[in-house]
Amino acid sequence: MVQETKTTDGITIRVGSFYEKNSSRPLNHYYAFSYVVEVENNTAFDVxxxxxxxLIKDSNSDVKEVxxxxxxxxQPIIKPGEIxxxxxxxxxxxxxxKMTGYYAMKRLLDGSMFKAYIPEFQLTADFINN
Incomplete structure (x- = not known):
C-alpha cells in the first residue's frame, strides 16, 4: 500500500487505499476501494x-463530492500527540x-475552525498494475 501524507496547521493526515476485488463487479462497471486514514494531532491543543x-474522480473524469x-x-476529539x-x-x-478533500477541524481551546487537507491518493485496481 502506498501511503500519502499531508500536514496542515499541525494536523498530519496519512491515507492508503486498497482495491476490494471480492466486492467489485468489473462487468457491471463497479469497482470497490477501501481506504485507511490516520489523523495525527501535532499541535499543543485538543482538536x-x-x-x-x-472529491472523488474516476478515469472518465466523472466527479463526485461527498x-x-x-x-x-x-466526531472524534484528538488530543495532542494522538492519532x-x-x-x-x-x-x-x-x-x-483518485480522491482528495479536507476535514473541518475545531480547536477546542477557542472554538476556531480550520481545514486539514487530505492528500490526493490513487485508487487503482490490482489488475491495472500487472
Missing part, C-alpha cells in the same frame, strides 16, 4: 474533527480514480 469533504458531519458516524484512525470505502465506475 475535534467536525466535518468531511471528499460531505457530511464527522467520519463513520463520529485517530478509521477505514471506509468508495465505489467507482472505472478501475482507476
Amino acid at each position: 475535534q474533527l467536525m466535518r468531511r469533504y471528499w 460531505e457530511g458531519e464527522g467520519v463513520i458516524g463520529q 485517530y484512525n478509521y477505514s471506509s470505502w468508495s465505489p467507482l465506475a472505472t478501475p482507476i480514480g
